[in-house]
Amino acid sequence: MLARSSVRGVLTMMIGALQSSVREHSRGASARGFRRSVLFSSAAATVFVGIIGCASITFGAAIVGRTRHVGLNPQPAMELDVLKAKYRRPAFIPFPRENPYTPEKASLGKRLFFDTRLSLSSSQSCASCHSPGFSWGDGLSVGVGHGMVKLGRRSPSIVNTAWATTFMWDGRWESLEEQALDPIQSAGELNMPIERLMDRLASVAGYKLLFAAAFPDEGMNPKTLADAIATYERTVVSDHAPFDAWIEGAEGAIPEQAKRGFVIFNTKGRCASCHEGWSFTNDGFHDIGIPSDDPGRARQLPQITKMNHAFKTPGLREIVRRGPYMHNGSIATLEEVVEHYDQGGIDRPSRSDLIGPLGLTSQEKVDLVAFLSTLTSNAAATTVPVLPR
């Protein structure tokens, strides 16, 4: 009880500190020069307190006018219980209306996911890079594709993709169904022309039966292949972790140090600005200052400055088992990840305004890592399916 209220006290204090530090930071990063003294100072939500910026055109034809600042309602200090409620696990897995769940689809999808015959060389499957043994990644700094050639980015874990909005580090696909066909055909990955794959699968009697059972009206084609794989992938959900037990009320489920880390995660560390909610991501794109030439999201949105070197925020479930970290696997340990955020990485025009020196104490850094460790579940072993012949 004592520990709990002290965590709450710290939380209240730190949210205040966070507000002022974000304020400070935003001002520093803004080319338009916001006057800090008036930011957040008014209680009225829509009172305009000053006209600071001057008219400018960023690019293209729409005219970007003056930027003013408005007084926002000061954020009420958040109670620890209110904060914890934001991290409750959802009750069910969402499936899209266009591709609803059926056990037949998921079962077929699981076989396809683990089947090396999906690659031209018949030596790699989806599971080669998204292995349950490595929390649905591959434990490597960057993926390895056709001919054992290294790819440019780390294989992302597919855990909790049912809740994702965009897919791939650069968000270039907007559905799991679209995404599923990309690595199969990509020359650097499974390198398998889709028509050839369909011919190969059609020659496997067991697959004909499984497709007929899962898609009685549609049968076997690239769309049903993608639908089945996507359905299976959506069933890959991170298991209950000690953190969940604590969220659900078991006070002793995680150590006090981890509880302090949770508060830092949500306040001074600014982690929760992006690693939001029960799966610890809002799918946002940020340049977090990692040394790398990779344009990231700017491949999709080249006109937008902040998308240079920006990558999709990964969820943090099972994070202890998911190293090495970052889009290019350039950071080996969580301690070093925390150190990176504390220092703020490379200061460049594209760097997110949420990234910058944090001034964490060594105790706070240790607390953060202790908290992250509570997101690891005691995952049950995944069975490898018997593949049809």
Add this chain to the structure above:
Amino acid sequence: MPRLALVALSIAGVALGALSAVALVADHTVHQQGRKFSFQSAIIKKGTPLTFVNDDTVPHNVASTTKGNEFDLGSQPPGASTDVTFTEAGEVQVICAIHPRMRMMVSVRD
């Protein structure tokens, strides 16, 4: 098909909580609280500014890549309010480049 919200000229006070996809954008203002645009779609007259207010707790990056009405507000900190005037009639997809769930359509009318 999302219903269109009419951007009216009136400055009638609309409570923040009452804003929805069907309400009038009474003061030509789109809010961005809780990683959401307060409208899924809006109609506006060409040349009339539409105001994007970041009343959230994190920066947003409102932008459009729709031909003829491209713009990029860059990182818009909490507490900032910026006007955007569309100069070409047509359907404009407005996004937050940071948060892929934030998108809205602006129908720019002559």
